[in-house]
Amino acid sequence: MAKHQINQFGTKIGLIAATVGSAVGLGTIWRFPAEVQSGGGAAFLLLYVVCVFLLAIPVMLSEFALGRSTREDAVGAYRKLSPDSKWWMAGGLAVVSSYLIMCFYMVVGGWTLEYLLGAVSGDLFEPFYQGQGAHEMFNGKMQEYVSGGWSPIVNTCMIIIINIGVLVCGVQKGIERMSNIMMPLLFVSLCVIMGYVLCQLGSFGGVEYFFKPDFSKITPGVMVGALGQALFSLSLGMGILITYSSYFPSDTRLTRTSVIVSVMTLVVAVMMGLIIFPAMSAFGMNDANHCVEGTTLVFVTLPEVFMCMEGGRVWAIIFFSLLLLAALTSTVSIAEVSVAFVGRRFKLSRFKSTLLVLLPLLLFSSICAMSFGPLENFKIGGYTIFDGLDTLTNNIMLPVVALLGVIFVGWVAPRKLMRDQLTNNGAFKSVFESAVMFVIRYIAPVVILVILISNIL
Numbered sequence: 001m002a003k004h005q006i007n008q009f010g011t012k013i014g015l016i017a018a019t020v021g022s023a024v025g026l027g028t029i030w031r032f033p034a035e036v037q038s039g040g041g042a043a044f045l046l047l048y049v050v051c052v053f054l055l056a057i058p059v060m061l062s063e064f065a066l067g068r069s070t071r072e073d074a075v076g077a078y079r080k081l082s083p084d085s086k087w088w089m090a091g092g093l094a095v096v097s098s099y100l101i102m103c104f105y106m107v108v109g110g111w112t113l114e115y116l117l118g119a120v121s122g123d124l125f126e127p128f129y130q131g132q133g134a135h136e137m138f139n140g141k142m143q144e145y146v147s148g149g150w151s152p153i154v155n156t157c158m159i160i161i162i163n164i165g166v167l168v169c170g171v172q173k174g175i176e177r178m179s180n181i182m183m184p185l186l187f188v189s190l191c192v193i194m195g196y197v198l199c200q201l202g203s204f205g206g207v208e209y210f211f212k213p214d215f216s217k218i219t220p221g222v223m224v225g226a227l228g229q230a231l232f233s234l235s236l237g238m239g240i241l242i243t244y245s246s247y248f249p250s251d252t253r254l255t256r257t258s259v260i261v262s263v264m265t266l267v268v269a270v271m272m273g274l275i276i277f278p279a280m281s282a283f284g285m286n287d288a289n290h291c292v293e294g295t296t297l298v299f300v301t302l303p304e305v306f307m308c309m310e311g312g313r314v315w316a317i318i319f320f321s322l323l324l325l326a327a328l329t330s331t332v333s334i335a336e337v338s339v340a341f342v343g344r345r346f347k348l349s350r351f352k353s354t355l356l357v358l359l360p361l362l363l364f365s366s367i368c369a370m371s372f373g374p375l376e377n378f379k380i381g382g383y384t385i386f387d388g389l390d391t392l393t394n395n396i397m398l399p400v401v402a403l404l405g406v407i408f409v410g411w412v413a414p415r416k417l418m419r420d421q422l423t424n425n426g427a428f429k430s431v432f433e434s435a436v437m438f439v440i441r442y443i444a445p446v447v448i449l450v451i452l453i454s455n456i457l
């Protein structure tokens with residue numbers, strides 16, 4: 001039997017830092033503002049808040065219940081609760097999809113590192129060629145950075161190596177310790193940037209834009225988007241929270257934890273909104289040219305903003321460090337799904353299971369990184385490898401994993417499972433139990449099915 005380190009989070013703060021760290025990733029930071037922009041500002045924000053409280057928190061509780069009651073990885077949890085069935089395959093799908101997500105997410109982590117290094121060396125702000133506007137320059141930079149030769153591959157591999165370094169140290173000494181350091185840093189950097197941006201002349205226009213609801217923009221598509229964003233930004237449907245909650249101590253109050261994690265993630269998302277929109281309005285970038293869509297937002301629009309700010313290079317360094325911290329705490333959480341599975345399934349030490357999971361990624365993620373360079377024209381069904389994995393996992397695999405999870409907890413597992421988990425085996429009363437169970441049984445499956453169907457169509 002392999003030696004196992006203590007597989008439990010040591011402190012409440014640590015487990016919250018780790019779980020929020022997983023949630024606050026690139027999805028929260030760059031996908032959220034884009035959805036706000038297309039979904040009518042505060043109208044989308046409101047919708048998102050409703051989706052988090054009415055749907056995502058109950059779904060999160062169902063994943064917590066699976067993990068903490070069994071103290072197993074995603075596959076083991078299903079197997080333990082339903083030994084003679086094929087339900088373990090739902091956990092298997094979670095492991096597979098989290099692995100596929102990792103393949104391309106590491107690449108984005110690599111870009112973040114590349115930009116941070118560019119900001120530190122000053123290379124990021126070097127003119128691309130004379131006489132070119134800032135927007136074109138940063139657009140050109142992005143093309144150059146993501147497609148250029150070895151550097152995206154080297155940076156992606158660096159991110160994987162950092163992940164290995166954290167994960168081999170185990171749950172408490174690796175994941176928890178890293179989160180305890182990185183999450184406060186991330187919050188402080190966010191506060192500093194937000195404070196500075198909000199003090200700029202003309203920033204109020206952006207605040208107004210963000211907080212003024214335009215309900216005419218709420219279409220069925222936007223509603224499905226808000227639901228999907230609520231699930232994705234809280235790392236649901238990936239097996240992450242099943243795995244992390246298996247490390248929660250038995251006196252952790254799950255309902256309280258889920259609310260704290262969701263509210264903190266929401267706060268980060270709102271703070272990002274309070275950075276991006278005010279900055280764009282202060283520096284006159286709120287035209288159609290400056291979209292806040294994902295990669296363009298962080299790698300083109302924001303560098304442009306920093307260039308306008310006094311001490312722009314320092315701001316860029318702070319921002320890309322923040323983004324790197326967010327990416328690392330998320331990649332570690334998603335890698336842990338496979339590390340925990342491989343470790344328990346094959347009874348391997350943490351060192352061996354971490355290497356077995358992450359070393360092959362050096363190859364897989366490098367191939368994904370090449371989707372923007374040498375493998376640009378290698379397409380399957382019209383998608384590059386990177387886009388194909390992104391679309392397959394986000395649109396299909398994640399909703400399927402989340403759907404199977406709620407069906408299992410709501411209809412297959414004994415009713416007692418949820419009650420025991422919400423009340424810590426009867427240690428106290430839970431006023432939310434019936435409401436949570438109602439959502440898990442009736443609302444969540446229907447809503448997730450709608451998301452899935454609309455993603456497929």
Ligand code: PHE
Pocket residue numbers: 022023024025026027028029101105232233234235330331333334
């Ligand atoms: N909530 C995470 C995010 O916003 C989701 C995620 C976690 C994605 C881990 C990939 C890896 O980015």
